[in-house]
Amino acid sequence: MPQKKRRPVAKHDLHQRASYLQQQCTRTCTESAAALSYLGIVAWLSRASRCSPPRPWSWRWRLAAGGGATAFEFEEATVDAIQLGFRNGSLTSAALVRFYLDRIARLNQQLRAVIEVNPDAPAQAARADAERAASGGRCAAGLHGVPVLLKDNIATRDRLNTTAGSLALLGSVVRRDAGVAARLRRAGAVILGKANPSEWSGFRPVDPGWSARGGQTKNPYVLSVTPCGSSAGPGVAAAANMAAVTLGSETAGSIICPSVLNSVVGIKPTVGLASRSGVIPITPRQDTIGPMCRTVSDAVHVLDAIVGYDALDAEATGAASKYIPHGGYRQFLRIDGLRGKRIGVLKGFFEQYEPEPRKVYEKHLSTMRHHGAIVIKDLDPAGNWSDLGDQMGLLMNAEFKLSLNAYLKDLLYSPVRSLAQVIAFNNAHPVEERLKDFGQADLIAAEKTSGIGAAERAALRRLNELSTVGLEKTFKEHRLDAVVVVNNDLSAVLAIGGYPGIAVPAGYSEEGVPFGIVFGGLRGYEPRLIEMAYAFEQATKIRRPPAFRH
Template sequence: MALISSSSLTFFFLASTAAAFAAAAAAMAHSSTIDYAEFTIADIQYSFADGTLTSRQLVQYYLNRIHTFNPYLHAVIELNPNVLYDADLADRRRLPTSGLLHGIPILLKDSIATRDRINTTAGSLALLSSIVPRDAGIVRRLRAAGAIILGKASMSEWANFRSLYAPNGWSARGGRGRNPYAAAVDPCGSSSGSAIAAAAGMATATIGTETDGSIICPAAANSVVGIKPTVGLTSRAGVVPISPRQDTVGPIARTVADAVAVLDVIVGYDKRDAEATEAAAKIVPKGGYWQFLKEDGLEGKRVGILRKGFFRFAEGSLEEKAFASHFDVMRQKGAILVDNLEISNVSIILDPFKSGEEAALLAEFKLSLNAYLSELEISPVRSLADIITFNNEHKTEERIEEYGQDVFLAAENTNGLGAVERFAIKRMAELSEDGLERLMKKKKLDAVVTPDASGASILAIGGYPECAGWLCELRGSFWHLLWGIEGV
């Protein structure tokens, strides 16, 4: 499925070192008056190339914004203490042939491991001062591409899998994240800080993770672009897990083009997540996804609209008018809209008890988390049971009396993948095949669209990809099954 970009798709790197040095003095003064929060990756690379901006200046700009806004927004949980050194290194190593992410500051969700001086805690005090054995797979790819790790973004503690009662965007380490556009609006989770930071211009792009809605929901809620890749397209090695069936890692940014630029870097095979990434790596298109950012990308594409159960807007409402306008634009761009569609078994899929998702996730979480903890070089906790005990011993800091840890307790009571869990996994596969896949094939659809993230579980249980984006007043989530078959 092709994507439409709002930014320029072509840029040139200037090779004149002399010109770059000549412009350096002017750049120092010039950069302090420019709002880089609105710059795309292409804009930034233009500025790097013509000598009007350095990675150090860009990092300092983001640090200033973080120091100004983070006390209120709680988007960033920890900064990289070596970030200015890393920026200087990127400036020294920049070449005319450097890639799109060279020198670009990226924030990582706090569940993504970095083998440096930054903690990886999933928002929990239980993992504070633990030491991971190595960088996560996607972090190695980012560093190899020249990206700068700015720090860690806050998140819903334990990816919203500790309790049913903790609010979105809250963690013991990071506090409660706030939507930068409207404080009263739920920022969603669990990649809340990644979305808030992207929206507030605290980094050029961020990375989130998703098991069921955790990239898409906060991206939509904070009016940014989030891409949830097909499970296995990006490595989960070194990421605090919930489910190897459903976990995935993806970019969050202010434009589709920026999100795709990051996606191109983080996809691919990883021997530490071989089972998932080996098959998916074969469907990554040669040349990456950036090549599909074309103005005529929707030409001839069949896009289904899932009305029933999703479009609940009052007739004549602002939301209804916004979507009608958006669909008109899609038609003008050559898309063939197939309206009033329905997934026959959607009510079962969206009920985690009936679908089997709840039973499977609880067991998978305990197994996966215990395996992750066992690999840590240093850690005060080595199992889910240890974390439950830690929380009980630190009730005030972890707000156990208020939010509890009911999901943890339910997961701890599981005993591996038994008959019940295996039946649940089989049932979800059948529901996916009989539901979304059957609809897509029957109607010959390239993509399906809904107005929000309320259908995330449909994509979650099938491992399908999804993209959340916005246009003017519109916030929408776009589901691309074609990506799941042929490369995203």
């Protein structure tokens, strides 16, 4: 069935756009409630006032199953538990969508994690339930019938917007689903909605988790603490049980950082493992799409669904396809995954922290040793890294302009068709885009570039040199399976080499702020990183639901 086209929003009618945004919570909550009532699930909770403040409660719903009743625990539900519920009759996809839509309606006014919910999600859930019934339950596996939130830079050819949080792209119409969105649909997932990013995925220097469309995303553990960015919305939504699983993107830290600060698992895959087609770009050298979930197992379910070759991102996905293991990634969820692994600790990365956090990390290193890992400390990658940020910025400016202009020109409809027009739009709407607070210096710097010239080629050579003589040489000399670091400390290094990383919850400060450990590896090291991350998670079991402290 062909997708319905949205009526484009007039190019200069910002008041119409603002009105459209203000109606989203009310319209989508109301439409979804009506649709769910029509589908004959349980009645929409009368006490669920729209966008009310969060409060603790226990979710245990009962559905008729074979003449009796069984209970399903919705909160903190894993993909495996969801599929078991589908099979034993204690759960339907429609009920699951209803739970998450109600959760979004209750929490989102405060957390601002979700930028828009999908009015077609209930219908998608009903279709998944019908498919499962028709197959005799055989399709109750993987992500079939599972609701997923996508970062608002991942295109969907439906009634949802794709804007990277910018008002300039509100009403734009994409040509097709992003490659990863298409794969999720083929896996039977329900597209629940879009999650709030840092505007332009952080390329515009806004506060982490702020966008003109979505407002300021809040950390659900301590509301006054940064949620980090740019995949703040997916990270917060996963942490606060506003979706079963979420999908983010990273150029340099945008999956890893929000994952550790919101106590979720984030996988930054090898660049090209998952297609970037249809994703609003920053740089094809570093952009990657990955899951942000409450458990390693859930994240691996999503990873299995999104990886693979895409003709619309042929060079990157073609090169990375050789890394995808036969049988997928779930086979590497091994409880003994730390046994025999050689894990490096880079010199100076732990020492910068206060004594109390250092004790926690030392305890975690001891846990790894106890489970059979060989921990090699005080490794010092060769090379002078002092110019890393400058070289990244110089090259990224040129790549962003080229990539964004190409993306905008490919849209079926867009109020803006170039980076220059984005800048002009922001200048024309300084209040809505908070120009006084944030400006748009990085966008302007990118617009001043004129392609990949001698300076950019020199920067690229320098970044390749840092990767080769730095992390890659260290891995080879010490026969490492991974390096382990605190929080976001290695993100730039992983970014420039297109290397993978997995963030896992590692603890909470006295104030309740989450922190994490990151396992990083070379290109294609996902299998061994998954083994280590899963074994560490199972050995420590640190994650707990958010407390919404002020």
